[in-house]
Amino acid sequence: MFELREWDGVITGFVDRRWIWIVEKLTVLSDGRLVFTFFNGQEITA
Secondary structure, eight states, X not given: OOOXXXXXXOOOSOOHHXXXXXXXXXXXXXXXXXXXXXXTSOEEEO
């Protein structure tokens, strides 16, 4: 099984196991924007 400590920290594509470990939730807003909330509390809006 893939271990988080083996991850080099660079995201080169979508790997669902990595996202499960770092993203607490994904919110889809009514205007179509996405808000990624990470376990450390940071948010990114796309």
